[in-house]
Amino acid sequence: MALSRRDFLKSTAAASALSALSGPVAAVAGDGVTWTKSVCRYCGTGCGLYVGARGGKVVAVQGDKDDHNAGYLCVKGYLLPQIMSAPDRHLHPLVRKSDGFQRASWDEAMGLVAAKFQEAIQKFGPDAVGFYGSGQALTEETYVANKLFKAGIRTNNVEGNPRLCMASATAGYVGTYGKDEPMGCYEDIDHADVFLLVGSNTAEAHPVLFHRILRRKESGKNVKVIVLDPRRTPTCRIADLHLSFVPGTDLAILNAMANVLFADGLVDEAFLKDHVAFGEGTEVNKARADYERLLADYTPQKVAALAGCSAEDITRAARWFGEKGRSAMSMWTMGLNQRSRGVWANQLVHNLHLVSGKIGLPGSTPLSLTGQPNACGGVRDGGALSHLLPYGRLVANEKHRAEMERLWKVAPGTLSAKPGLPAIDLFRALEDGKLKCLYVMCTNPGQSLPNVERYRRAMRREGAFVVVSEAFHPTRTSELADVVLPAALWAEKEGVYGCTERRYQLLERAVPPQGEARPDFDVLCDLARRLGHGDLVPFQSPADAWEEILGVARGTAYDFSGMTRERLRQAHGLLWPMPSADHPGTKRRYVRGEDPLVPADHPQRVKFYGRPDGRAVVWLRPQKPPEEVVDGAYPMWFTTGRVLEHWHTGTMTRNCKELQHASYEALAELHPQDAARLEVKDGDRVRVSSRRGAETFRVKVTDAARLGLVFVHMHDAEHLCNRVTVDAVDPVSRQPEFKICAVKVEKA
């Protein structure tokens, strides 16, 4: 009989406290430690590090001084060894029986999974099953899952949590430049004169990149940092201008900044003429005059009134950004992406770069920061979403399907032409019974989906069969599963991660898996064989799959076919395009002389070859409010986000002793005036309710909060902010609007 999550945590808390989990400090000095090159398990910065192991256990980490992070790690990365020996590591398969979870052999568990999937496929067709993966899985793991489901089972119901974090950035890049992934790189930080950080609490969410910005600010001349965020986050400590605004009005602010660029003559006329087209809706059919007409409506004065900020601040931000002869770099993350108009918000940032010509030059680039270590490499690039095929190919494109059928050596017509269900729709299909079986790997939707109670019910619906492959148990998802498979964790397996800047890095195995845990790569290959698709996975190891992946990427705009396993083993990260084994890699994409896909004799300095006309698109996007706005019944804004010490659903960081003492509990951060109005003080409990659900939090009163806005961090497994958040999605990217909804707050 399995313990409840609460009882389990209670029973392990004492042991955990006593063990005082030896940190890296003690181990670093010790002898007999072997060091293996790897990458941090957490965010999309992708910091290189070495894993120190002794006696088959991870005892220390050290930052890789030769990687982009120059040896620095954030507090989470520094404490990584502790996650490996966490008391809730899941070490043997579990199968749910009438009296709860029972331990099972791998053969029994996998036999049951295969039988259930087979039965659903036979009775209801391939679209009755689905896969929900992760931007934390290794590239080879995601590749095998994608190939098995799309080419073996023949469903495009392959999704992953990057739909919750990066889909709007992807659609933004694709819409504007024709291809996904940034053109810039981290090194641009060292050259930037102006930083526009919008919808990004870089200091807490990407600390090592923030540190690099900090160093640039110290060493550069008159370097300016502009932060656009309703909250005064720790990122604002180095801001020259913090522009706080009413949630959801940033589209108007970005248009107003473009307005100022035109009004003040900060437009790069030659760049516009040579490299830019204009579009509206989905058509590239507009002219510059149309764009200027749209912008005329977005004067700083008018927008300031809407956005609750000062017109002077908007003008100042635009003038700093656009000042001739200075470089400008924008960085953003979930504040823009997790929005019902996330794609538009992304494209409005791109517009600023295109209008001012501040793009494709050292220090001038729009760089979307990624939240997970392999959302880019594994899921976006690898095409493991329901509308994608690997390396820029689309399910809906007949030529692309034919190409993949040839590369995967399956019969013509094997790949379904029908795109699968994006994440929220996938869980809704589980809810309404159309989806019978779901395989969840390396992610925690039972905590991380918006309006989460709805989808928790769907996962426990009678007749739904949910498999969860996880390194920890119980999680808020594994507790709902029918089968919980023990996954090898991070240093226990080998594979590739691809981070924010198109940098791919190899994580080598440092220690053997604990207990009966197995790498997801092996488990997926096992499943493929059990389902009769063994011919699709003729791999002895992830390295074999990598060989095949290089062939699939060859000749595409992602071409990294020069990234051999041996090269990855030697290097401290490699940036694509890298079309041959002797190519050094590409720091700045689309740039003549750097990007091998731009002809050396191209007449201009950049070529946006992702689009047929070679031009990037300035999209005409009006202000649009969020899906849910405050009103009399729900008068406060609600937003969620990260804190420094924890990560995602906390399955890893909440196992680290030091981090259990730091921002462990999600608190409702309130402005002092809101707290006074509600008659609450620090530590009091408030019930935060939306039209979907409610959760109780303790209060923290802080003047860093914006009046009328409640912030709660997303990492607490006991106090679920997602009971409150809204599951409305962007119509293009299908990414949910985690960042904004309307709530009422009452003293509990």
Add this chain to the structure above:
Amino acid sequence: MRRGENVLGVGAALVTAALGAALALGACASSKPAQRGAAPQVQAVHPEVETGLVTCAECHAQATPEVAAQWQASRHGLALVKCFVCHGSTGADFRARPQAAGCAGCHTAQAATVSKDGAPARCFDCHAPHALTAKGTSPHPAPNRS
């Protein structure tokens, strides 16, 4: 990198920390801040505290204001390398005097080249605790980012 500069406008130059002040951590015995200006006490232990509502730095801004201010204005403070990274958590895992070996987690190259006046040394022989500034010529190599 130039040393001791403070171009970020986050505070005036700070007095180098005295080790005694640096270790005045036992003053914080509960989530309730200790009296401002209480005499520094050197204690090797830090009691378990309820940290749900208040961070180490918030409590120490009152318990040991000089030390907290030095940290906050330092590189570590700006980059959010928080107290527990070097000092561990409260309770049994607390480290009053951070081991220099711990620095190697992020400063591998520097930890391998620690010397003062040509002789082997420890990190804190040159770097003031919390402020972390050091005077003189750096013996460490420049970062080599790939």
